[in-house]
Amino acid sequence: MQDVARFAGVSIATVSNVINRPEKVSAATTEQVRAAIAELGFVRNDAARSLATGTTSSIGMVLADLDNSLFVDMAHGAQQGADAVGLRLLIGNAACDMTRQDDYLRLFDEARVGGVLLSPMEDSLAGIERMRSHGRPMVLLNFEQSGADCCTVLVDNEEAGYVAARHLVETGRTRIGFVAGRDYYQPVHARRLGVQRAVRETGGVELEEIGTDGLGFEDGLAVAHDLAGRAADRRPDGIVAVTDEIANGIAEGLHATSAVQVPGDIAVVGCEDNRSARSGPVALTAVQLEGAAMGQAAAELLLEEMKTPAGEHRHRTVMIRPGLVVRASTAVPAPQA
Incomplete structure (x- = not known):
């Protein structure tokens, strides 16, 4: 200067x-x-300015996986909340890597951002406690961290699994398959519980749990290959896939065969309503997780804590309920007159 x-x-x-x-x-x-x-x-030098003034014009956001449009929607919602009060949003993509997630937390700590939004997939208590010990407010998204002293915004993932399975039951499916991997991921485990609850409370409905190595499109293709090789009475007539990528892989894999049709033989539901839900060979029925609403609510909680004098803020949890978008993968056309 x-x-x-x-x-x-x-x-x-x-x-x-x-x-x-x-x-x-x-x-x-x-x-x-x-x-x-x-x-x-x-x-x-914004970092020097922040040191001199004790204020900052930025908040950080570390997202689990930007390949998943749920997290992109979270970022859009958070940016909307930050823009409303003149703050910049800095984004880091952890790509489901806990080491990379921690690197971004350290980077934002060194940049002295005003606070951090974090959407982890696994236990992150050590990083959360380190950031908060440095006076950095934090809000968690889509993950309930035991022992964490911070606000949280959750979508009811158990309800997401329940809604998906109930939809299949209500459309007449009696052999439900739940396709998932990595049950140690909190949202995956919660969606499994929701599917189990929906089946348990419905008489005459069976549940088959089908494991996958991962949560991607290729995992769905592998499941489709297995299902296509089974006799009709040995395969599910309705599938709840824990991610839309798995669901799209199943739908595309089955679509490639003429023996098994979606939804005629097997109806398929995803659990996220990603943008990919509309891009496959069959438009995907999916549970809508309201990522943008989660991001905006998290940003508002963070900004509220940033403005509140130390010791006066009261942490709370905001729970957002999922919805259901019905598309062709479960909607059997009405018979012609």
């Missing part, structure tokens, strides 16, 4: 006003200072 002031022939205070309070400076002087900034390539 001293270099800019010297180059422009003004005081350091004038340079500061042009950057932070331009309404206090005449148009001619502002143009003169901005020309000096452009000539010298000056960029404000």
Whole structure:
């Protein structure tokens, strides 16, 4: 700033006003200072400014997996909440890697962001406690962390599994398959419980739990290959897939055969309503998890804590209920007259 002031022939205070309070400076002087900034390539050190003022204009967000549009929707919602109060949102993609997640937490800590939104897939208590011990407020999304001293925004994942299975039962399916892997992921386990509850309370309905190595499209294709090789009375007539990627893999794999049709022989439901739900060979019925609403609610909780004097904020949990979007993968056309 001293270099800019010297180059422009003004005081350091004038340079500061042009950057932070331009309404206090005449148009001619502002143009003169901005020309000096452009000539010298000056960029404000926001970290130094945060140290000097004790305030920041940024919040961080670490997302579990940006390949999954649920987390993209969370980011959109959080950005909307941040924009409303003039804050910038910095995003890190953990890609389901706990080491990378921790690296982003450290990066945002060093950048002295005002707070952090975190959507983990596994236990993250150590990182949460470290950030909070440094005075960094945090809000968790889609994960209920035991022992964490912070606010949480959850979608009812057990209800998501329940809604998906109930829909199949209500459309006349009696042999339900639940396809999932990585039950140690909290949302996966909760959706399994919801499917089990829906089947348990319905007489005459069977449940088969089909394991996968992962949660992706290729895992669904492998399941489709297995189902296509079974006799009709040995395979489910309705599938709840724990992710839309698995569901799309199943639908595409079955679509490639003429022996098993979706939804005529097997109806398929996904549990996220990703953008991919509409892009497969059969439009996918899916539980809608309201990612944007989760992100916006989390940002609002974080901003509330940032504005509240230390010791006065009361943590709370916001629970968002899922819905269901019915598409062709479960909707059997009415018979022709």
